[in-house]
Amino acid sequence: MMFLTSSILLGFIRLCFIILFLFYLNRKFVNVSRHLSFLDFIICNWFRYGSITLLVIFSLIQLNAYNLFNCLFVMLIITVVDGMGIKNLRNLRQYFHAQIKDALLNFLKDVETNKTFWSWFALDRDQRKTKRQRNNFILVLTVIIGGITFLSRYYFILYDNYSLSDAWIYDLTKVIQSDLQIWFGNEVTVDGEFALVNFYAKITDVSTEIALQVVAILESTLLALIIFWIIHKLTPSKFLAPIIASLAFALVYVLTPLNVYFLLKANPLFFALTLALPAFVFFLKPNALKTTKLSYFLSFFVVFIAIGLIDLFTICILVPPFILIGLFFTKYQDRSYKLSVVFALIAAALVLCVIYGIACYWQRTDLLEFFQASLLSVSSYTYVPQLIMPYDEIIRFVQYTTFGGLLLMVILAIVKKENWRSGFVFIIYFNFLIALTYVSNEWLDVDMLKNSLSVFIPVLIGLNLAVVIHIFNFVLGRFKRFTPITVTAIIAAMIYASIFYQQKNINSLTVSDQTPKQILDAYDKISQSFFPFSYCVVNDPETQVISTNKHFFMNYDFFLSDYLAIDSINFKHRKDPKFLIKHPEYSISKSILVFVLNDSKKKENNIYSLNKQLSVALLKEIAHLRKRGRKINLFYKSHILDVYEIVNEPNESKISDLIF
Numbered sequence: 001m002m003f004l005t006s007s008i009l010l011g012f013i014r015l016c017f018i019i020l021f022l023f024y025l026n027r028k029f030v031n032v033s034r035h036l037s038f039l040d041f042i043i044c045n046w047f048r049y050g051s052i053t054l055l056v057i058f059s060l061i062q063l064n065a066y067n068l069f070n071c072l073f074v075m076l077i078i079t080v081v082d083g084m085g086i087k088n089l090r091n092l093r094q095y096f097h098a099q100i101k102d103a104l105l106n107f108l109k110d111v112e113t114n115k116t117f118w119s120w121f122a123l124d125r126d127q128r129k130t131k132r133q134r135n136n137f138i139l140v141l142t143v144i145i146g147g148i149t150f151l152s153r154y155y156f157i158l159y160d161n162y163s164l165s166d167a168w169i170y171d172l173t174k175v176i177q178s179d180l181q182i183w184f185g186n187e188v189t190v191d192g193e194f195a196l197v198n199f200y201a202k203i204t205d206v207s208t209e210i211a212l213q214v215v216a217i218l219e220s221t222l223l224a225l226i227i228f229w230i231i232h233k234l235t236p237s238k239f240l241a242p243i244i245a246s247l248a249f250a251l252v253y254v255l256t257p258l259n260v261y262f263l264l265k266a267n268p269l270f271f272a273l274t275l276a277l278p279a280f281v282f283f284l285k286p287n288a289l290k291t292t293k294l295s296y297f298l299s300f301f302v303v304f305i306a307i308g309l310i311d312l313f314t315i316c317i318l319v320p321p322f323i324l325i326g327l328f329f330t331k332y333q334d335r336s337y338k339l340s341v342v343f344a345l346i347a348a349a350l351v352l353c354v355i356y357g358i359a360c361y362w363q364r365t366d367l368l369e370f371f372q373a374s375l376l377s378v379s380s381y382t383y384v385p386q387l388i389m390p391y392d393e394i395i396r397f398v399q400y401t402t403f404g405g406l407l408l409m410v411i412l413a414i415v416k417k418e419n420w421r422s423g424f425v426f427i428i429y430f431n432f433l434i435a436l437t438y439v440s441n442e443w444l445d446v447d448m449l450k451n452s453l454s455v456f457i458p459v460l461i462g463l464n465l466a467v468v469i470h471i472f473n474f475v476l477g478r479f480k481r482f483t484p485i486t487v488t489a490i491i492a493a494m495i496y497a498s499i500f501y502q503q504k505n506i507n508s509l510t511v512s513d514q515t516p517k518q519i520l521d522a523y524d525k526i527s528q529s530f531f532p533f534s535y536c537v538v539n540d541p542e543t544q545v546i547s548t549n550k551h552f553f554m555n556y557d558f559f560l561s562d563y564l565a566i567d568s569i570n571f572k573h574r575k576d577p578k579f580l581i582k583h584p585e586y587s588i589s590k591s592i593l594v595f596v597l598n599d600s601k602k603k604e605n606n607i608y609s610l611n612k613q614l615s616v617a618l619l620k621e622i623a624h625l626r627k628r629g630r631k632i633n634l635f636y637k638s639h640i641l642d643v644y645e646i647v648n649e650p651n652e653s654k655i656s657d658l659i660f
Helices: 006-030 038-062 068-084 092-112 129-159 166-177 192-204 208-234 240-251 268-284 293-310 312-327 332-363 367-375 391-415 421-436 446-475 477-500 503-507 515-529 541-547 556-572 577-582 607-612 615-627 655-659
Strands: 535-539 552-555 591-597 631-637 641-647
Touching (some): 006 129, 006 192, 038 068, 038 293, 129 208, 129 240, 166 192, 166 208, 192 268, 192 293, 208 421, 208 446, 240 446, 240 477, 268 421, 268 446, 312 367, 391 421, 515 641, 515 655, 535 556, 556 615, 591 607, 591 615
Parallel strands (some): 535 552, 535 591
16 A cells, blocks of 8 residues: 655655746746746756755855855845846846836826736746747646656555655764764765755744655656757647657556656756756757856856766766767857857866866775766666566667667658758767667666667657657648647646556565665654654664754664663753752653554564564563653554653644644
8 A cells, every 4th residue: 555655745746836836936927028938947957956956055154154044044045146137237226226216207107097906926927828828738737747747657656665764864973964064074985965844844944854855756756857958949849759658657567767766866967967867958059048158158067067966977987978979060150159058068077077086086086997887886787677668679669769769850851851960969979878878887877778769769759759740740730739639638648648558567566574664754754743853763873864953762672772761860860950960861852752663573684673573672662651640642653653741841843732
């Protein structure tokens, strides 16, 4: 049975409302005349401000000043400066004078025309009806694609082997390090993704462990939207091919080389591609970014540094070949823009070498060994039991379709004089990546290359379909009129096919142990109910990392051997504050939360089976405390796990009691 931890859903909903609110502010006050679609707003601002946010977090951690307020304050300054423009900073007085004058004139105009109160909150609607309908349609599709991808990925929590594993504990430690003002800890690693996970936890007000659980889902959701946006931007097909490509990534697992058992694991490669893919599009179509040459250069410079802080494999292996291939298909008028991207990549590479070089110097680590270790991922391996055919056959089939698509693009370019340069670049680049998978080199991780292909395969599917649909439209011109109906039918058909035609392969997968999910769900309920550092959790030592910066922790051995004696001494001298000051070792938290795993008849050889054997002793200890008069509440109950609350000071620990 699959359950949805409330904070996972709440965090996602909060993020969506934050994005919608920012979109409203952008349309109302910033880009009033430029009618950006909701999807353009998400991708363009993630490309620019997402990368800037990571650099701000990195800088604040180095200055020992990272927290939510400082981060938002710096981002606000950057956003205001970017909105004003560098030129206006030189003449602030004239700029503010003009802005105030325009605002007063608009206010007087609205008063004279008897503008209603609610109209102040309405967006500018002085755009063509067709464009407004198209933007509204894109907004609806964005919500649908995002929702489908989120739910599709979350379904695989049934098979997830990542939660509370050694890799999960290690990653959570990396996430928490940001709160401790640590970027490079005891070893030099690439931790940009975990810093952004920490930031997501702060802005959505969820715990770090919940943020770590949901980051892979958010990566996939954003990638699905980016795939739609790429096909929408680069081809004449604005809806049909993009929706098929994005849903192919979101729903098709039997043809995708992804390890479904670790589908919810944080993936730096995917996170880096959420910045790299928009960079590829803006590189091929500089006008899509709509900035000056200086801002264009700075945007790519910042993005390349951000990618390097997230995943070195992407910036070293995936980005340079695309830039080089793209240079061969450059329009003369765009040459200066594309050369600035090359210079931005070189400058960013130098900055990254300085950053990691200094870190390696302080950690006494060899820089070349660090780069080699970062390009080879131990946790990345291709195990795809859900595929309906061998991986090599799938890749070969996609390659054949790219050759056909390339041929059609060449014909259209020659006969119809159409511009298919972007399609040429992606097809050549895709086949280059496939060729790299056959190269044996100690600096090249083939499994990571194959993982990246799981993102590029849907892109190529979309490009090929766009060519075919474009040719059909020459014959069936009226076909475009039925786009909303056709898109709806395609979405329904793909959802139906993904459920019924993949069911056999998906059901053959082994359902994972649900104990880690129940433990994390209990922790989530506790963090929502109790005030920080007013309670102590009794659990296995491996879960102690979850308690960092949140509450006190006690392991099972200490609770069973020493807690009864400490409890007796504490209550005996409770009315004597001087005693507890002199003997702090006898202080106890206001509430003690004991995790008791229900005993299992199955003979399992893991940490959970060992803890289940402690259930009798733990319940006996709790019963002894109840006989002493301690109030015991059953805080959390499931068929796998019970959490008992030992109330030492009533109404002093829960948030609801402290507020009301």
